Amino acid sequence: MPTKTRMSGNEAVAHAIKQINPDVMPAFPITPSTEIPQFVASMIANGEIDTEFIPVESEHSAMSAAIGASAAGARAVTATSSCGMALMWEVLYVAASSRLPIVMALVNRGLTGPLNINAEHSDSMGARDSGWIQIYAENNQEVYDNFLQAHRIAEHKDVHLPVMICQDGFITSHAVENITLWDDEPVRKFVGEYRPEHYLLKEDESMAVGPYALSPYCMEAKKAQAEAMKRARKVILDVASEFEKLTGRRYGFFEEYRLEDAEYAVVAIGSVCGTAKDAVDALREKGVKAGLLKIRVFRPFPAEEIGAALKHCRGIAIMDRAESYSAQGGPLGAEVTAALYRAQAVSKTVNIVYGLSGRDVRVEDMENVYESLEKLANGETEFPEYFYLGLRE
Amino acid sequence: MRHLTEIRWHGRGGQGAKTAALLLADVAFKVGKQVQGFPEYGPERMGAPITAYDRISDSPIRVHSNIYNPDFVAVVDDTLLHTVDVTAGLKEDGAILINTVKTPEEILPLLNGYGGRVYLLDARKVCMATLGQYFPNTPMLAAMVKISQVMETDVFLKEMETSLQHKFERKPEVLEGNLKALRLALEEVKECR
């Protein structure tokens, strides 16, 4: 029987790790993800799991140790945030290009500066081109469910890529909410044993990982990696459908909330989507056809599906919890706009940067976004190509 | 009972306001509620003003913002009344609960014209009489349950007894003190307007 309980997002990830009982977890503490290795270390100390915890001296070492463990044939996980992941930068690419199925819990926090510890997507958005699969969560339940699906995706023979399971720092990582936990046995059966075909500690096979490659070989290797990211699309959906059979909870590339007949849509990632849903319901009561597209999978980016789901909308606000300093908006704005162009959409779009460094977003703020969209679509107002939500000016 | 109850806690780092908020979410969960308990984080410093929140509802909670129009406010330390606008956005048909030794005449002028109900509790007195140590969050939690009516107080006491029994398995004397503190707080909290 599934257990209905309450816990924070960090506890939910730790519980998933407990159920998976991975072989190795190297980690270095950083706010707001610190609790994850802390909880896991306690579980190991209490004899609940037999994961090898490696207390490393930096995040660069954490990811390096995860790479070593994974190449050796172990199921490896780690957790980090913000500048912790920034310190992993170099080796994030090594993990992906070496095709190692590492799973990382990323508790999103802004990169400095100014120095701040709160929720922002600048850490993972910066790493969007590192070759990691990225899956985001709206709440504790989703980050738990996503983490349970991560190994299946990463370790699939058509994929062999690392996966980042993201949640919003503090907003979900430290908020206690209701959650349903799945039983240990079916979860273990679902996640399965990790049985790599090639690994460094394989007795009857010698292996080299991460060789130097000259120009005549590198492009071919990168193309092969890019194709694996394309193949991940099907695997992500297949794993989600199997997860639905186990739990009854449905996941895809994104969630469409009252989007089918929506005239005005918001596209966003993470915890703000719950707030947006309340705004959608309130506006629907008033007769405004508002809808939401909540991105779950950002890498691989489901451009075609997003284009098809949005192109009927008159006005679309694409919301980024990260500034990309491109002088023309955030990363989600750029990619969704490109998807709409390819879908030959004629919708009016605006890119909104919101919630930087934990800036709070209220239901009223989201209602204002929809109201602005109405004006934009009706030609009653012009917007700059992108602007900040709730900025003092 | 309201469909959704929103509570804001004001305290100082180290006084357990966050713990009180999380305990309230916990006990509300146990009586079948949908809950959300979360602190507002900044640099964590002993004595600095901190805020924590509770949402308690009969239906799933999706919103992920702070609480700006709370039904109830708890102030764990009355020195905050001089520096923090604790009644900001507080609903007039709601209430504020303040831990203080001061009289209503001294407290009411510090509430920025708030016109709703005001409850006072001397949590230190309750703590000293029952625990021998000052942990203001325990009596404040009980008083908030009574004022907000998020659950019946006897159900609350029963649930707290179960969870404290588990928590203080090896220290039965601490368990008894905590239960006494909760009961005494329920008696001691007074509506002053």
Added chain:
Amino acid sequence: MSLNAEFINENTKWQDLTEGLQIYEPGTSRQFCTGEWRTDMPVWLKEKCRQCLLCVPYCPDSSIPVKEKQREDFDYDHCKGCGICAKICPFGAIEMKRARD
């Protein structure tokens, strides 16, 4: 599908490469004949050699094969002609000359 290292070359398609260019067999460096890089080459003067074997550990490319405690002639497939062996030989039993003469 992926190929063994000996079948991988600059005409190999991306579909045929291993994941992450991993290599699943030992000693593939033997297949890479670095002897072709040589501009100078060592010549072993067998009659002067006292079989002290000092040249063997000094050779950076493991290109001096040893059989039954006796060195044999150079492995010219892999010797890069660095000349360290000639410098270190106490008996003048290794001479350097131009390669491809």
